[in-house]
Amino acid sequence: MNDVEPLIVSELERLLPLPNGGRADWSDVLRRADFVRARRRWRPVLVTAVVAAALVGVGVAIAAGFGAFNGISAAQRPQTPADKIDPKLLAEINAANRGSGLGLIPGSARLVRRLPNARIYAVATKDGQLCVLAARLLNNNGKSDAAGMGCGSPLTQNEPSTAATFARNESSPAISWGITLDTVTAVSFTAGGYKVTVPVENNVWAYEGPAPTHGTLTAHFKDGSTEPIG
């Protein structure tokens, strides 16, 4: 420091002392950055406890990856133009998961459900994993274009449904969704303190409201049996 710098430092300190950090709020920064942040939130496996529980186990590699759709009739059909994922979105997924060996097969994408606030796709990976992509998740004013995705082993009788939840922020209702085996007719869970049962249509269930409580998700089969899935 030269002769005047100590004086400058001390006088500026008097002018405006270092404030305390009580206002710091990283979650608020994330909310302000919401749109692009959400689009870049890709993970090979979506980190919600429900999804992690629903997509556990080791995947079986199947030729062309389409075995990932075993038991999911809504995804077992030829691809149509409506099934194709926006190339920009696909590029973002691949960029965000670079180095993870995700290996999505774009030609395998099947749009399994259009919702008011989202489009749900089933997508296979080169190593036979099932990925569930929710694109065009709209915010409260219908303007943002966020997305979320989870990947894991193909569904089984013990793991008959995927599950994921997306919320714009703590005050907005969550969108929860999943893809199930053909044999599943409904899922139930606790949300906001209430028991909720959601019917499955064309292998997909979706619910908008309070996020499901971790550990309460149950699949209901055609034969009346149930299976806890997370």
Added chain:
Amino acid sequence: MAANGPLTGELEDLYRGRYRYFLRLATVIVGDETSGHDAVQDGFAQALREQQSFRGEGPLEAWVWRTVVNAALASRRRRVARREAPEAAGNANANGQAGESAVRTWVAALPERQRLVVYLRYYADLDYRSIADALGVEVGTVSATLSSAHQALRRSMKEVEQ
């Protein structure tokens, strides 16, 4: 649902570690702490959104300082347009009488760009390279600005002593 961009973790660490310093600088630019906080939040949000554009040619922190300073300046411009801003930049929390502090007088009299250099040097504790990156100027400009500012302060102090 944490963000997953390549720099998100570093940006969060920077925010958590240096928030108070960003807040102080934004406050002194904008004029009050609430607006300063908003500028910090908006600056970091912008950095999150545009993190792919960070080329790594300088320190990440300097790049973030740039977004926060720009957010603060934009906030100040909006407030000036609404005639809400303090009359003179650099007067945040300044309660002293005119002439009480040669440094305060000196700071208040500096052109905005020089004042930002001073703030970034002494409030943010940035080195010359980082200040240059933060303001988008050459290192030599920062050096010359600080040097002339120091000279001006010395003159101002002598006048006060006399």
